[in-house]
Amino acid sequence: MGHIFIDGEHLTIDDAVDVARKGFSVSLSEEAVLKIKKSRDYVDELVEKEAVVYGITTGFGKFSDIFISKEDTEALQRNLIVSHSCALGDPLPEETVRGVMLLRANALAKGFSGIRLDTVNTLIEMLNKGVHPIIPEKGSLGASGDLAPLACMVLVMIGEGEAIYEGKRMPGRKAMDKAGIKPVVLTSKEGLALINGTPVMTAIGTLLLYDSLNLIKTADIISSMTLEALKGITDAFDHIVHKVRGQKGEMISARNVLRITEGSNLTTLQGEIRVQDAYSLRCIPQIHGASRDAINYVKDVINIELNAATDNPLIFPDEDKVISGGNFHGQPIALAMDFLGIALSELANVSERRIERLVNPQLNDLPAFLTKKGGMNSGFMITQYSAASMVSENKVLAHPASVDSIPSSANQEDHVSMGTTAARKARLIIDNVQKVLAIEAFAASQAISFRENPILGAGTEKVYGEIRKYVSPVEEDRIMNVDIEKLDKMVKEGIFVKVVEEQIGQLE
Secondary structure, three states, X not given: OOEEEEOOOOOOHHHHHHHHHHOOEEEEOHHHHHHHHHHHHHHHHHHHOOXXXXXXXXOOHHHHHOEOOHHHHHHHXXXXXXXXXXXXXXXXXXXXXXXXXXXXXHHXXXXXXXXXXXXXXXXXHHHHHOOEEOXXXXXXXXXXXXXXXXXXXXXXXXXXXXXXXXXXXXXHHHXXXXXXXXXXXXXXXXXXXXXXXXXXXXXXXXXXXXHHHHHHHHHHHHHHHHHHHOXXXXXXXXXXXXXXXXXXXHHHHHHHHHHHHOOOOOOEOOOOOOOOOOHXXXXXXXXXXXXXXXXXXXXHHHHHHOOOOOOOOEXXXXXXXXXXXXXXXXXXXXXXXXXXXXXXXXXXXXXXXXXXXXXXXXXXXXXXXXXXXXXXEXXXXXXXXXXXXXXXXXXXXXXOOOOOXXXXXXXXXXXXXXXXXXXHHHHHHHHHHHHHHHHHHHHHHHHHOOOOOOOOOOOHHHHHHHHHHHOOOOOOOOOHHHHHHXXXXXXXXXXXXXXXXXXXXXXX
């Protein structure tokens, strides 16, 4: 099993996925240890001289004008955690929780949070030993960060709450005991350092982005198979068409489709059968390309946020300053997640239109609903219904969360991002998109089975062969969701991308 060092500066998307999904272990770099100690020493000085500093010797939010003595700091931090543990709903998946824990530890490693080294190491030890707090998914406003869900994470650190350990849900203290981890007693600034920030929305967003980078390639692959099944025209993918427009993502999608279909005897040139195709085929580069560009924009935002200091106040020992700012505000992630949700929705939107072209006899030269015995058999008729249902649902989910704000803390916190809601919605959207693309792969492979002596493209031949290992052509009506679920699993696991890239090299 792999291992990564964190220092608050160099965490990558791949690192986060390795820790969240593959169980990589984590430790602090030597430089991070020194930075954490330096920041903590400065906080201890402030507490000792009873300086009035937000979150260290004061209450929180609207209570920021109430002074707290150094004798009460431990009680203050515990009260902060238990009172803020208001998250509700289904627990976040364990992989997301691991991402949350990693991102919080990495932010603390930057040395601007004033937390004790032992406290950070407790969080890392929980991550490494598989003590995963139960974090309900609802309750964050996305400013001041992900307070409620993060408080549920910290409950387990102090021996409260619940956790998953070795596959079983149990009280937090029991999980810590079984793992041999001593719960912490939080002191000045530590509770706030742990719960004030954007790691929940960013962890959801990071895993979602990773899957989106894979999904955009998958969309190019599956649409290429549909292009062949419908004897689509490849002239529209010629590089000179896209070069004169200059949109980067569009040019990449066009190149991908031509590489994937190279050598096919099913694709045509303009004028051989028809002069031009419908938009859902002809405009694959423009539609997929725009989503690809949006995904890459989100990638840039996530790459920055992975190594960001997002709690408050921030400790600057060298400058002898503690500054109460707003880095906890999730607006950058909120806008990015809303944009990502819209971009992903469009992949399903156009995929459903291609499914319709595959099953509708008025739009192709194939048997109606891709069945030889129409009437007795309904064939692929209802697969389009299912796709349409999920596409419609995505239109509801794609409504931006970031345009909403409800003031909190007696109007002290009068604008919030709703970034975690945006990320959660986008996660629902991608699941629908994966399923719609699975239906398109199902229908396209069925359509290809009706073509006489087909020679598929360099990439699609491998995809078709992989599909046929698990899903046979539909001769008579059968339980269709069984096949669709197999293909959905293949989409989610990136199988189509893997087999294509093994054959023709890396897709862009």
